[in-house]
Amino acid sequence: MKGISLLGATGSIGTQTIDIIRSNRDQFELVAIAVGKNLELTREIINEFHPKLVSVQNQADAAILQREFAGISKILSGDEGLIDVAVHPDANVFVNAILGSVGLVPTLNAIEAGKTIALANKETLVTAGHIVMTRARDRKIPVLPVDSEHSAIFQCLQGERQKNVERLIITASGGSFRDKTREELLDVTIEDALHHPNWSMGAKITIDSATMMNKGLEVIEAHWLFDQPYDKIDVLLHRESTVHSMVEFHDGSIIAQLGTPDMRIPIQYALTYPERTPTNAARLDLTELGTLHFQKMDFNRYRCLRFAYEAGRRGGTLPVVLNAANEVCVQAFLNGKIKFLEIEDVIEWALENHVPTANPDLDTILSVDQETREIVTKHLVSRFH
Ligand SMILES: NC(=O)C1=CN([C@@H]2O[C@H](COP(=O)(O)OP(=O)(O)OC[C@H]3O[C@@H](n4cnc5c(N)ncnc54)[C@H](OP(=O)(O)O)[C@@H]3O)[C@@H](O)[C@H]2O)C=CC1
Numbered sequence: 001m002k003g004i005s006l007l008g009a010t011g012s013i014g015t016q017t018i019d020i021i022r023s024n025r026d027q028f029e030l031v032a033i034a035v036g037k038n039l040e041l042t043r044e045i046i047n048e049f050h051p052k053l054v055s056v057q058n059q060a061d062a063a064i065l066q067r068e069f070a071g072i073s074k075i076l077s078g079d080e081g082l083i084d085v086a087v088h089p090d091a092n093v094f095v096n097a098i099l100g101s102v103g104l105v106p107t108l109n110a111i112e113a114g115k116t117i118a119l120a121n122k123e124t125l126v127t128a129g130h131i132v133m134t135r136a137r138d139r140k141i142p143v144l145p146v147d148s149e150h151s152a153i154f155q156c157l158q159g160e161r162q163k164n165v166e167r168l169i170i171t172a173s174g175g176s177f178r179d180k181t182r183e184e185l186l187d188v189t190i191e192d193a194l195h196h197p198n199w200s201m202g203a204k205i206t207i208d209s210a211t212m213m214n215k216g217l218e219v220i221e222a223h224w225l226f227d228q229p230y231d232k233i234d235v236l237l238h239r240e241s242t243v244h245s246m247v248e249f250h251d252g253s254i255i256a257q258l259g260t261p262d263m264r265i266p267i268q269y270a271l272t273y274p275e276r277t278p279t280n281a282a283r284l285d286l287t288e289l290g291t292l293h294f295q296k297m298d299f300n301r302y303r304c305l306r307f308a309y310e311a312g313r314r315g316g317t318l319p320v321v322l323n324a325a326n327e328v329c330v331q332a333f334l335n336g337k338i339k340f341l342e343i344e345d346v347i348e349w350a351l352e353n354h355v356p357t358a359n360p361d362l363d364t365i366l367s368v369d370q371e372t373r374e375i376v377t378k379h380l381v382s383r384f385h
Pocket residue numbers: 007008009010011012013014034035036037038039056057097098099100102120121122123146147148199200201202203204205263
């Protein structure tokens with residue numbers, strides 16, 4: 001029996017992780033969860049799984065749940081609660097499905113505590129990939145990708161030698177606005193942006209898919225996970241989201257991983273690795289599909305992808321700024337405060353105004369993350385109000 005601790009239990013990846021645990025109760029036990037503000041769903045999860053530890057974002061919500069679930073679950077709150085969930089003594093695998101760079105510190109604590117890491121939270125590697133991967137390597141802790149493209153690449157690399165890899169090929173659906181020109185993007189709505197053509201996901205990553213920042217974050221994530229330089233990581237536009245990513249080898253072979261767009265497949269692979277266990281995910285019917293399409297990326301159309309490659313290549317604290325500015329801008333767009341194309345303008349402004357620190361330590365990363373949020377928030381107020 002594997003004990004699972006789960007950050008982001010009420011989110012898109014979190015609830016799908018719980019679906020897997022529910023369908024495989026003989027294999028997995030949900031021992032600790034962290035959530036944000038969705039108390040209704042949290043109550044349902046506690047009633048069904050009786051996790052030993054539950055952490056919520058706010059102290060006031062923790063007090064409410066403490067009264068309701070006394071004697072069933074220990075209830076904590078805030079950043080300390082996230083860490084206690086990540087290192088819970090009964091957990092073997094730590095699933096990080098929280099949103100945003102708040103996922104970084106719990107991951108580092110879980111590594112120190114010797115937990116296997118199943119990582120959906122890409123911000124962890126974007127902000128501090130050098131620290132996370134070094135500490136995991138030193139302690140021999142597996143960091144297993146949950147993100148579909150990285151799971152695909154990880155699967156393609158099984159049994160292969162690093163020295164034989166020529167390039168990683170990450171696929172991109174193009175997101176909700178892939179058929180629109182830049183002029184047509186000027187006045188798009190939040191509802192339109194939230195309409196991903198292939199995947200059902202949380203709001204923030206759905207907007208990231210539309211701006212192509214999601215792919216940019218994934219390029220940086222792949223750089224750290226698979227130890228490849230940026231000039232060996234390519235992105236291809238692939239409308240069908242059927243080939244989840246590929247690896248090209250020195251001999252000219254390309255190995256790809258295919259499947260229907262269902263996150264339960266990569267989540268379950270990370271939970272059971274190196275085993276593969278059955279899922280009831282819909283099967284891919286290649287004859288029904290008929291054809292697959294691949295196109296070169298246009299870096300002028302998708303400026304956020306260019307910003308991410310540049311930030312990744314220059315390194316230091318630039319990816320921290322890229323990510324923090326993006327988190328603030330996407331939230332502002334979702335709150336109706338800025339227009340869609342202003343997301344990338346403000347991210348560019350934040351990157352241009354940052355003096356990077358090379359090889360930052362954790363304290364520097366956390367303070368640059370916080371400062372960027374404050375600077376960008378102020379900039380949005382002065383620019384648009
Ligand atoms: N969705 C997907 O298919 C994929 C997602 N990912 C990555 O996985 C991560 C999660 O994405 P997704 O599931 O879509 O996001 P969601 O918005 O659906 O879920 C986010 C989860 O994090 C919780 N949360 C947010 N902020 C805090 C906080 N400060 N403290 C405690 N809990 C918090 C939310 O709680 P609550 O709702 O209770 O407020 C919720 O449980 C992201 O990094 C994303 O990029 C990667 C690949 C695919």
